[in-house]
Amino acid sequence: MIKLNMKKQILILAIGTALLSACGSSETKKEETTPAEQPTEQPADxxxxxxxxxxxxxxxxxxxxxxxxxxxxxxxxxxxxxxxxxxxxxxxxxxxxxxxxxxxxxxxxxxxxxxxxxxxxxxxxxxxxxxxxxxxxxxxxxxxxxxxxxxxxxxxxxxxxxxxxxxxxxx
Ligand SMILES: [Cu+2]
Known part of the structure; x- marks a missing residue:
């Protein structure tokens, strides 16, 4: 369940990031909160x-x-x-x-x-x-x-x- 939700979120954010990139605006802050960074969650714990x-x-x-x-x-x-x-x-x-x-x-x-x-x-x-x-x-x-x-x-x-x-x- 959680995994599925994560995947959806990642997808949505990925699209969002792509759109932002296309506009040429800064997406730095967006990237920091992206669940796609999940693999680094473990060391942070x-x-x-x-x-x-x-x-x-x-x-x-x-x-x-x-x-x-x-x-x-x-x-x-x-x-x-x-x-x-x-x-x-x-x-x-x-x-x-x-x-x-x-x-x-x-x-x-x-x-x-x-x-x-x-x-x-x-x-x-x-x-x-x-x-x-x-x-x-x-x-x-x-x-x-x-x-x-x-x-x-x-x-x-x-x-x-x-x-x-x-x-x-x-x-
Ligand atoms: Cu020495």
Whole structure:
């Protein structure tokens, strides 16, 4: 029933939008309320969690434990607050899948200079990461919280994972 109604509404609005377009008037507002945007409704229903984590020249993250509620949508910002050049002290935030072998991943990614220090052959869901950031750089990445559990995160810059690792707890 609801689906049918939606379809009708979409059709009507689609016609309306087409007419508006033909007139050359602005239909921006109309589009925003179109039920055709229904697919994006689900993420909007999710709790959005914003996290911020710093990485510094001492090869440390500002926190080694992050927690997010199950089913949430995460916006994570990594800030490289260091001053040393990216070539010698770059940082990223790499979330590993539970099946991933942390040491194996870190070791393989160390050699993957051309792939921003990520080892695709060892990807294990989920794999989420920022790019390698130089001094003063920040990046925000978005992802859906993986299934409840504990996930390791590391910096894959050569030699960093030992002191730059932590846990993302989803519960
Ligand atoms: Cu690092």
């Amino acid at each position: 999710k709790v959005v969690v914003e996290l911020s984590i710093d990485a510094n020249d001492d090869m440390k993250y500002s926190t080694n434990v992050l927690e997010v509620p199950a089913g949430s949508h995460v916006k994570l910002t990594l800030n490289n607050i260091g001053k040393l050049p990216k070539e010698s002290m770059g940082h990223n935030w790499t979330l590993l899948g539970q099946a991933a072998d942390l040491v194996a991943y870190a070791t393989a990614s160390m050699k993957a200079v051309d792939n921003d220090y990520q080892a695709p052959e060892l990807y294990s869901d989920p794999i989420v990461y920022t790019k390698m950031l130089g001094p003063g750089e920040s990046q925000t990445i978005e992802f859906d919280a993986p299934t409840p559990g504990t996930y390791k995160y590391i910096c894959t810059f050569p030699g960093h994972y030992a002191s730059m690792q932590g846990e993302l707890i989803v519960k």
